[in-house]
Amino acid sequence: MSAVEFALIAFVLACGVATAMLRDVLAAIIAFAAYSLGIAVIWILLRAPDVGLTEAAVGAGVTTVLFLLTIAKTVRPAGERTLERIDLPALGVAVVLVGILATTLGALPPVGGAETPVITSEVTQYYLDNAYTETEVKNAVTAVLAGYRGFDTLGEAVVVYAAGVGILVVLQREVFA
Amino acid sequence: MSDASANGAPSNDETESDERTVRPYVESPIIMATVRVVAPFVFTFGLFIMFHGADSSGGGFQGGVIVGTVILMLGIAFGIEPTREWVDPRTLVSLVGVGVLVFLVIGFGTVVAGGGFLDYDAVDIYHANKYGIELVELAIGVIVSGIITGLFFAIAAGASGGESA
Known part of the structure; x- marks a missing residue:
């Protein structure tokens, strides 16, 4: 490192x-x-x-x-202390959770390793080989986003749209005001 | 330890707690001048990220956020209320809807033209693929920037209006 x-x-x-x-x-x-x-x-x-x-x-x-x-809309907490008091049970839960998750770290390939499933996968190679000729964009990420996986991206865009509509519905307003 | 527990208990001296004044807007000539100079460049950068996402990193989502940031900057510099009136909230809502519609029209347009969903090549335009992807990125950018700006206005209205349920 x-x-x-x-x-x-x-x-x-x-x-x-x-x-x-x-x-x-x-x-x-x-x-x-x-x-x-x-x-x-x-x-x-x-x-x-x-x-x-x-x-x-x-x-x-x-x-x-x-x-x-x-x-x-909030107010500053009273008192002089800068730091919050540590909640020991919560800290314990957090440490245990991180510890459990950390046990999976050993199974991860090294950063940039050539043997990772992402690199060796046929799909990745197909995208890298054909993205430019098939979609005419040089950024393979964009080719996947708007080309090969365009339907997923439509879903993402609609999720953003739905978030906005949801806020309007909750606030019972017709415009963002 | 005794000190910590004393502070942890609910404090009785509520009168001493300095309430932060509920004023998100501070009129400052420095901020106004800075935003005046920086805003056009940020806007251009956002459009660049949006359009150039096809050939370099970036795309509609990132570019849309940066374009939305311009409105946020204007709101912080010149006051959120005047900015909202300048933008007109109704334009914002219709813009977001138009973005989704453009995406859908492109998607189903290619189906009507005889291809698959978002199968840009079905439309007989020179470099249909490239322009189709650019247009989709632009539509995403419009949606994202509209929602970001809308969120900003909605939260600001909640902060100053005080008509929360």
């Missing part, structure tokens, strides 16, 4: 813990935005720029603004 990767993982972990521990909601939101930014950079390092772009735009950008608007 290179120094950059190590520093990034340490940064993301620290931001995650800070998000959980900080008592001031505003501070927690800022820590959460920093966490998202760190994750976005990690995606870039893992050669997933599309996912990184989404994480940076949605996680670090828009979500932060929406959270900030939401907490405008």
